[in-house]
Amino acid sequence: MYVHGMTSSRLEAGSGGTAAITYGFRIVAPDRPGAGGSDWCPEHSLESWPGQALALMDRLGIERFAVMGCSAGAPHALALAAAAPQRVTSAVLLNMAGDSRDPAFGAVSPLLRLALRLIAFPPVRRRYLARVMRDPAGAITARGGPSWLGDAIAEGMRQGPAAASRDMEIVRHGGWPASPRRLLQPLHLFQGVDDPLIGYAHRLAADLPGARLTTIPGGHLDGWTADVWKAVADILLAQERPQADGQ
Secondary structure (H helix, E strand, O other): OEEOOOOOOHHHHHHHHHHHHHHOOOOOOOOOOOOOOOOOOOOOOOOOHHHHHHHHHHHOOOOOEEEEEEOOHHHHHHHHHHHOOOOEEEEEEEOOOOOOOOHHHHHOOHHHHHHHHHOOOHHHHHHHHHHHHHOHHHHHHOOOOOOHHHHHHHHHOOOOOHHHHHHHHHHHHHOOOOOHHHOOOOEEEEEEOOOOOHHHHHHHHHHOOOOEEEEEOOOOOOOOOHHHHHHHHHHHHHHHHHHHHOO
């Protein structure tokens, strides 16, 4: 299961389409409540998300699966892994975002810390999201992101800004859903060396024995590369190999 980032949608997972075909894995990429084609749910939270995700996988007849979350999708991916260790085989976090109360927030540049604190105020947040909705492609190219991400964001916000606003609340104040020490599955972290949020990945890797952090080129919007998707395929294949050897 692929869990998209803030303001985005299921279309984000299309970046892994070639890898899925090449290496033979399936990507299930739901829109979170209020994003893309999913109904809005006022009660959406990190606590409610695992039940929604598992209900979808039940409907698809998928018992065991890995989860991958990007940016604001990372807390959701970790929440799902922590809630369902018997079903989620591993977790991959790509350019994760984290809680502003986390000690790693102190490593963020002062200018970005100020921007993130300002955007917590509803009037500032509404203006920012309205600007993104007016020109999704421009919002992405201004930050040096891939052009296709503009389409994913346009889809993610076509119902309005509610889903993105809730994501901001979750990332800023929601915290991680469980102590990292409670995570039973393998955790793989991929974070851009130029990502200003890289401190979160370092902190989580240090707190969780066995977690593996791989730094990758680029910043926060540069993670959807063929090399990263190949690494994800290798993780999935490594999971399957012990099962096949035991048959």
